[in-house]
Amino acid sequence: MRIGVVGAGYVGLTTAACFAHLGHQVVCADVDESKVEALNAGEVALHEPGLSDLVAEGLGSGGLRFVTGSRLSDVDFTFVCVQTPTGADGEADLTAVEEVLDQVSGPAVVKSTVPVGTAAKHPGVVSNPEFLREGHAVEDFLRPQRIVVGAQDERQARAVADLYGATRAPVVLTDTTSAELVKYASNCFLALKLSYVNTLAELCEHLDADIDGVTEGMRLDNRIGASCLAPGPGWGGSCLPKDTLALLATARTAGIDFATLEAAISTNHHQPRRVVDRIREEVGPLDGVRIGLLGLTFKAGTSDLRDSPALVVAGILSGEGAVLVAYDPCVEQDRPGITVLPSAVEAAEGADVLLVLTEWPEFAELDWPELAKRVRNPLIFDTRGVVPPGKAAEAGFRLVRTGR
Ligand SMILES: NC(=O)c1ccc[n+]([C@@H]2O[C@H](COP(=O)([O-])OP(=O)(O)OC[C@H]3O[C@@H](n4cnc5c(N)ncnc54)[C@H](O)[C@@H]3O)[C@@H](O)[C@H]2O)c1
Numbered sequence: 001m002r003i004g005v006v007g008a009g010y011v012g013l014t015t016a017a018c019f020a021h022l023g024h025q026v027v028c029a030d031v032d033e034s035k036v037e038a039l040n041a042g043e044v045a046l047h048e049p050g051l052s053d054l055v056a057e058g059l060g061s062g063g064l065r066f067v068t069g070s071r072l073s074d075v076d077f078t079f080v081c082v083q084t085p086t087g088a089d090g091e092a093d094l095t096a097v098e099e100v101l102d103q104v105s106g107p108a109v110v111k112s113t114v115p116v117g118t119a120a121k122h123p124g125v126v127s128n129p130e131f132l133r134e135g136h137a138v139e140d141f142l143r144p145q146r147i148v149v150g151a152q153d154e155r156q157a158r159a160v161a162d163l164y165g166a167t168r169a170p171v172v173l174t175d176t177t178s179a180e181l182v183k184y185a186s187n188c189f190l191a192l193k194l195s196y197v198n199t200l201a202e203l204c205e206h207l208d209a210d211i212d213g214v215t216e217g218m219r220l221d222n223r224i225g226a227s228c229l230a231p232g233p234g235w236g237g238s239c240l241p242k243d244t245l246a247l248l249a250t251a252r253t254a255g256i257d258f259a260t261l262e263a264a265i266s267t268n269h270h271q272p273r274r275v276v277d278r279i280r281e282e283v284g285p286l287d288g289v290r291i292g293l294l295g296l297t298f299k300a301g302t303s304d305l306r307d308s309p310a311l312v313v314a315g316i317l318s319g320e321g322a323v324l325v326a327y328d329p330c331v332e333q334d335r336p337g338i339t340v341l342p343s344a345v346e347a348a349e350g351a352d353v354l355l356v357l358t359e360w361p362e363f364a365e366l367d368w369p370e371l372a373k374r375v376r377n378p379l380i381f382d383t384r385g386v387v388p389p390g391k392a393a394e395a396g397f398r399l400v401r402t403g404r
């Protein structure tokens with residue numbers, strides 16, 4: 001089939017490259033001219049395993065090309081993959097989606113996360129929400145856990161589902177409104193689970209219980225499931241924060257009190273503050289305290305800093321006068337109030353405190369004796385549980401697991 005994709009971000013570029021890999025003829029449009037130019041030269045700026053290879057494969061075979069703009073012609077389907085940031089009152093801002101939908105001539109398929117009821121306002125528009133995780137985009141697209149398609153008639157929905165080729169994923173065909181709600185319902189459920197576990201971790205700190213033991217016991221119950229049980233400094237990224245606010249706004253408009261979701265959001269706002277309070281408890285006032293941050297991205301496996309809890313924690317620390325340096329395997333540029341250094345050892349130089357904010361696996365393998373030589377005070381706060389307690393203790397560090 002001839003597939004058009006509008007938007008070449010995480011979702012659009014993955015959709016375009018993967019559909020080309022599945023044998024479709026794909027053209028991907030973006031308004032960002034420099035992005036399009038780079039992509040046509042095979043340069044992929046996103047940190048997504050396998051994505052560069054698929055883009056190179058598509059460009060090489062001629063099955064994938066990139067153009068500047070929003071309007072595509074001579075395609076059988078146009079996938080809308082543009083951003084839907086938080087707008088007024090928490091609702092998703094649909095400006096980019098509406099702009100694209102106004103220009104599509106043939107069948108349009110919305111992959112962007114849009115407020116429930118959006119597709120129904122546009123005759124013939126299909127909803128096909130995307131569930132990929134950053135850092136696993138290609139894997140999740142090519143081997144999805146489910147494909148959800150909402151359309152006004154089943155034949156149209158089936159035609160979109162068939163584009164994914166032979167997949168073992170269960171296919172859910174439904175109406176557009178329900179399909180749109182599946183997306184929000186799923187992300188918000190993950191947020192509820194994460195806030196629940198973060199509060200449990202706080203309770204464990206007070207009761208002197210081991211949160212890892214508690215979650216290990218929970219995850220073996222397959223009604224609970226094994227994922228999203230790792231506590232941390234809060235859930236972030238480009239989706240969970242905005243999608244929880246958007247569903248809350250939808251519920252409010254419908255006159256429904258979504259207390260559980262509201263509580264999950266408020267728990268999440270409390271997390272970064274809790275991390276900072278714990279550090280202050282140990283070291284006293286933070287003015288002038290040098291803190292070496294390990295990790296800045298919102299989770300491991302991505303270079304994405306959008307809505308990163310690490311940056312929220314850093315903002316509070318710097319507001320209290322702490323001097324911040326950082327190391328993150330995927331971040332090179334300084335951030336406001338944070339000097340980014342090229343290695344963990346350099347970030348440790350002269351530090352009063354080390355603070356782990358992202359669960360990069362390489363943090364488990366750091367040269368702790370070398371770091372111990374560099375710091376001014378051998379104290380680590382680990383919000384992600386990645387630092388091996390034995391190795392840290394052997395190197396002379398005191399390890400405080402907190403925010404978790
Ligand atoms: N990032 C994720 O992990 C993820 C996963 C599932 C769903 N989503 C949803 O998918 C949508 C896109 O998210 P993203 O992270 O890929 O966004 P993004 O910001 O990475 O990419 C959006 C792209 O669209 C382009 N664009 C904007 N307006 C345009 C227009 N009129 N014409 C052509 N291009 C235009 C931008 O230049 C940008 O390159 C959002 O609704 C998001 O909620 C995101």
Ligand SMILES: O=c1ccn([C@@H]2O[C@H](COP(=O)(O)OP(=O)(O)O[C@H]3O[C@H](CO)[C@@H](O)[C@H](O)[C@H]3O)[C@@H](O)[C@H]2O)c(=O)[nH]1
Nearest residue numbers: 130131132133134228229230231232235236237239298299
């Ligand atoms: O056990 C866990 C799992 C996640 N997180 C945090 O939760 C946030 C979200 O993580 P994750 O869900 O992996 O990130 P995303 O890549 O943003 O993916 C989510 O958001 C996407 C955009 O809508 C959806 O497509 C995905 O299905 C959904 O998982 C991050 O800050 C993680 O650090 C934890 O703290 N503990």
